[in-house]
Amino acid sequence: MIFSIYKPIGWTSFDVVKKIKGITRENKVGHAGTLDPFAEGVLIIGTGKDTKKLSEISSSSKSYRATLKLGETTETLDNEGPIINKMAIPQFDKAKVEKILLSFKGDYIQTPPMFSAKRVNGVRLYKLARKNIVVKREPVQVKILDIGLNNFTDTELDFSATCSKGTYIRVLGQDIAIKLKTVGYLTKLVRIKVGHYNIDNSTTIRSFEEEWKSIDH
Numbered sequence: 001m002i003f004s005i006y007k008p009i010g011w012t013s014f015d016v017v018k019k020i021k022g023i024t025r026e027n028k029v030g031h032a033g034t035l036d037p038f039a040e041g042v043l044i045i046g047t048g049k050d051t052k053k054l055s056e057i058s059s060s061s062k063s064y065r066a067t068l069k070l071g072e073t074t075e076t077l078d079n080e081g082p083i084i085n086k087m088a089i090p091q092f093d094k095a096k097v098e099k100i101l102l103s104f105k106g107d108y109i110q111t112p113p114m115f116s117a118k119r120v121n122g123v124r125l126y127k128l129a130r131k132n133i134v135v136k137r138e139p140v141q142v143k144i145l146d147i148g149l150n151n152f153t154d155t156e157l158d159f160s161a162t163c164s165k166g167t168y169i170r171v172l173g174q175d176i177a178i179k180l181k182t183v184g185y186l187t188k189l190v191r192i193k194v195g196h197y198n199i200d201n202s203t204t205i206r207s208f209e210e211e212w213k214s215i216d217h
Helices: 013-024 048-058 092-104 123-130 167-181 205-214
Strands: 002-007 028-031 040-047 062-070 071-075 083-086 107-110 142-151 157-163 184-194
Touching: 002 048, 002 205, 013 028, 013 040, 013 205, 028 048, 040 048, 040 205, 062 167, 092 142, 092 167, 107 167, 157 167, 157 184, 167 184
Parallel strands: 040 184, 071 184
Antiparallel strands: 002 040, 028 040, 062 157, 062 184, 071 083, 107 142, 142 157
């Protein structure tokens, strides 16, 4: 079966897989596309024979809403790492921000962050990053299908983006800050859509557990 689960903040994608495995007693459980621990929102879970569908679902476009804090950046490009750099924030208006956001639309080259689940020579990058080991990462071409500004203040941007598989919104946030001639990191990230699976139709882990127990399997 395929389930659209609302991943809570603080859980890894594997934590959710493990929990669903415990609830359903299925031997095979997987997910379609990792969501960072600090992020929340749509995580597609597959069980049994339907785990075969996960790679196709993972290849779908994904939509996010993000909050980008300007003037500081962290080791992890999110609010889980220590602040490693501070920089003045130039003045900007709505038109300038919207123009910069739109400049990312289309093909976009980004370098995967060290704090990520991506493998280099068989080792996940975050495992190396935790040992303060930095390795060369090949830039990857991804696609920003849509991007727009929701709100902004002098120190923060709230934006939405729809992108291709493999896009790191943390890196996109960093690159937006650089184009604004400052630094930045994400304080909030919500995945609102994976393919045709929408956040409005996602189930919390607690609701999933209660519903599963109420059904005679």
